[in-house]
Amino acid sequence: MKLKEELLKEHSLIHAQKISIWAVESKSNLKQLMDAFFSKEKLVVQRASWSASKAYELKPQWFEAYIPHLIACLDKPIHGSVRRNSLRILQTMDIPESYSGKLIDTLFALLADSKTESAVKAFGMTVAYNIIQHYPELKSELKIIIEDQLPFAAPSFKSRAKKIINNL
Structure with missing residues (x-):
């Protein structure tokens, strides 16, 4: 081909x-x-x-x-x-620990950015949630970021956000 x-x-x-x-x-x-x-x-x-x-x-x-x-292409996508x-x-x-720090920083920035599209935020929430299962000290930070977005979020974001918040 x-x-x-x-x-x-x-x-x-x-x-x-x-x-x-x-x-x-x-x-x-x-x-x-x-x-x-x-x-x-x-x-x-x-x-x-x-x-x-x-x-x-x-x-x-x-x-x-x-x-x-x-992970690298999340920063400046074409x-x-x-x-x-x-x-x-x-x-x-299953994200190896060696990539977790960079990825979680990127995800938190994407989730907090009002310009990030809803689907990216929804998938990003899931990736962040999966990573923080290994870093419980980050649970409250993820919860705050998600809750800050809820009032302005699309229905797809709200649906996934509620599920993740309930599991945090």
């Missing part, structure tokens, strides 16, 4: 799934997809990030090597889909 051409051909769920199935046929294919995800071409990145999140659903064990890249799909992947991963 000529991945870049395929990514640019169409933007649909069926097409993203088709690419994700191809990606998990081999680790080499997955590497090509992830290289596209972390590239500098906005449209390629957008479409690759969606396919990568679908590929993760098929072979989550193959994504451990990409944790540092997924497209909004990068944060959303990176966090969608990270929300069910």
